[in-house]
Amino acid sequence: MVRLITHNLLACHVKGCTSNNFPLEFKDAKLELREAEYNPEFIRGFLPKIEWKALVDTARQLGDTSLPLEQPEMLDDEFLKNLHHVLLEIHVEEGSMICPNCKHDYPISNGIPNMLLAEHEIG
């Protein structure tokens, strides 16, 4: 599965594709929701590693509008719970991820993101 916490760390790595290569855009995404243990300390600690705009835009594309466009300064429990859900409980099982720059298509099948490149695409 591709969870949004992982998606937020994936970038296109085709040779020469070094700007605007993140975030990858989901296409034909099939979602599954699976409950995960809520740990506010983990979510809070992870926040600095997240590219906020990429996360919010991606969640909205997938139909989840619970996150604010601007990262709030006050991290209250409601916010952390929404963030927990978006990062850890939305799983993309099938579909693909498209590079916004070079349009490379990274398929997801059986829950596994295929980020492999052909020899001539490797930098």
Added chain:
Amino acid sequence: MEPTPDLSHLTRRDYDRVYEPAEDTFLLLDALELDANALRAAKPQICLEIGSGSGCVSTFLAKILGPSVLYLCTDINFHACRCTFLTGVQNQVILDPINTSLDSAVRYRLVHGVDIILFNPPYVPTSSDEAEDAQEGRTIEGSWAGGFNGMELTNVFLERVEHLMSLQGKFYLVAVKQNDIEHIRRSMLHSYGLKSEIVLQRRAGREHLFVVRFTR
């Protein structure tokens, strides 16, 4: 003592396509077990295993560190990625597999961002052709075929790993004697300022195996 992960869901047919845990795997588990307290105390957020195969090692680490850590697992072999995920499920831990070569899909976003890196590479000395074919085929041969000195793939990763390590980052590498451990350690110190220690070593049949831990 953490028990060895439950792999009873994997069958012969899986091991026709995916590396079956062996002495090298178990030496890495033992090294992680030795370091367990220090690993926990450092409160890691992101672990990255390169070449996770069956998923045995990341599952073991997840049992040591608990659920509040992200466990990214890469492998070039699609079946290995599936097995990794399923081994997590079987042992009630969540592993996030990515079908990619080394750290290729995540290195752009994880600059100095990974706290624990694990790599039990294809370390067996073979011809370069054999190693290249195995890499291109993305099959089980890629589990061991290491090319010249068994170091062709490992050398590529050694050039990349410092870029991934967080300030408190630890990198565990499995190697065999023919890989020339002392040369690896010296060159990592000179080129990247990474210190290292041999955590464990063991003779298993014809192999003399080592686990080396690198830190800043």
